[in-house]
Amino acid sequence: MGETKLDRVVEELLGEVAARDGVPAVLEATWDGDTQGWFLDLALICRLGDGDGESRYRRHYLRSLRFGGDIRLFSGEVPPWPEVRVARRLWERLRAARDVELWLPAEEPDDDCPGWLERHQAIACRVCGKPILPRVSPHVPTDVCHPCTHERARQARVQIDYEAGDRNRALFFTSLRGSEIVEQAKVDEIGDLGLHLGGRELFRFKDRIGCARSSYTCVTLAREHVAYLLERLTPRLHGLVAYRDPPPDAGQERGGVIRRRRPFTIGDAPVVLDLNDEHDQWIARLHRLIELLRRADDELRVVLVGNEGITPRHMAIMRPLKRADGHRLALAELAKKLLPELGGEADLHRSLDALAGGECVAARDGHVELLLRGRLVPMSED
Numbered sequence: 001m002g003e004t005k006l007d008r009v010v011e012e013l014l015g016e017v018a019a020r021d022g023v024p025a026v027l028e029a030t031w032d033g034d035t036q037g038w039f040l041d042l043a044l045i046c047r048l049g050d051g052d053g054e055s056r057y058r059r060h061y062l063r064s065l066r067f068g069g070d071i072r073l074f075s076g077e078v079p080p081w082p083e084v085r086v087a088r089r090l091w092e093r094l095r096a097a098r099d100v101e102l103w104l105p106a107e108e109p110d111d112d113c114p115g116w117l118e119r120h121q122a123i124a125c126r127v128c129g130k131p132i133l134p135r136v137s138p139h140v141p142t143d144v145c146h147p148c149t150h151e152r153a154r155q156a157r158v159q160i161d162y163e164a165g166d167r168n169r170a171l172f173f174t175s176l177r178g179s180e181i182v183e184q185a186k187v188d189e190i191g192d193l194g195l196h197l198g199g200r201e202l203f204r205f206k207d208r209i210g211c212a213r214s215s216y217t218c219v220t221l222a223r224e225h226v227a228y229l230l231e232r233l234t235p236r237l238h239g240l241v242a243y244r245d246p247p248p249d250a251g252q253e254r255g256g257v258i259r260r261r262r263p264f265t266i267g268d269a270p271v272v273l274d275l276n277d278e279h280d281q282w283i284a285r286l287h288r289l290i291e292l293l294r295r296a297d298d299e300l301r302v303v304l305v306g307n308e309g310i311t312p313r314h315m316a317i318m319r320p321l322k323r324a325d326g327h328r329l330a331l332a333e334l335a336k337k338l339l340p341e342l343g344g345e346a347d348l349h350r351s352l353d354a355l356a357g358g359e360c361v362a363a364r365d366g367h368v369e370l371l372l373r374g375r376l377v378p379m380s381e382d
């Protein structure tokens with residue numbers, strides 16, 4: 001908006017202000033929105049007579065300023081929001097003649113903010129400190145403003161996206177008797193565990209078991225860690241079951257689609273899950289993980305293994321071991337297969353040490369053997 005047009009809006013508003021009763025005390029500018037986007041409501045609070053309290057004030061609506069609609073978000077025109085500039089310009093002009101206060105609780109669109117007459121009911125946003133009316137939704141914090149809630153969610157997503165790079169996709173919960181694998185539940189770290197626990201909770205958990213910082217992840221879960229997971233995942237499972245869509249009647253099923261149905265017992269209730277349904281697939285996977293965690297005891301231990309920190313170089317070393325009899329090769333033979341591709345012997349030993357540190361391989365008696373983790377790390381068969 002050019003300066004001339006801006007001045008014209010201010011002139012029009014000054015005309016409207018002059019036509020109001022009472023003594024102008026506050027110029028109020030608060031955001032509101034509709035399906036077309038955001039607008040700034042301008043009102044003039046005037047003092048009438050000399051009485052006490054808020055009742056001697058009258059609020060006169062002036063007009064709403066809506067300049068560009070949400071399209072501006074894409075064209076990069078905002079912020080600063082031109083509506084806010086007009087409100088400030090108007091206030092400067094008013095203030096030159098009268099002692100008028102500006103009430104502009106939010107510089108960016110936010111309809112949680114109170115008007116001037118509601119200001120005593122307001123609380124400060126816990127994050128940015130701006131005055132807001134306490135929010136009533138059960139799904140959002142009551143004391144964080146809308147943009148701050150949105151920004152937090154965005155940052156959490158960025159953090160998860162970053163952590164969920166190629167190095168860090170799958171976690172394997174494995175119950176072991178000795179070194180024998182009894183059962184295994186593979187979960188996608190972000191898709192399954194991240195969503196069930198919540199991103200922040202997941203990072204807290206990984207930190208707690210000591211795998212947030214190590215590049216290799218092969219951790220035997222202590223009893224308290226298993227309990228920690230069960231405590232959070234079990235209610236989540238029951239929640240997912242409670243929010244299932246009712247299964248289609250036999251008569252409503254579309255012909256030709258073979259439904260994969262499987263009976264489960266969740267809590268005390270028998271449930272038939274439809275494994276063609278994405279929601280039910282989630283339930284089935286989470287159920288499997290919980291059953292596995294429940295079986296952890298003195299005899300069975302649960303190991304969490306991730307493929308974080310595994311490089312293509314490591315994969316290249318583990319691949320021939322995976323194919324070998326007993327997952328075991330003489331070091332000399334392994335070296336012959338891998339050198340010179342992977343550099344000199346010193347380089348190979350460095351990589352083997354790293355893999356041994358991550359419990360992927362063990363080197364003894366001139367042989368290298370693939371361990372638990374190596375068997376679990378998904379490797380392409382090329």
Ligand SMILES: [Zn+2]
Pocket residue numbers: 125126127128129130144145146147148149
């Ligand atoms: Zn805030």
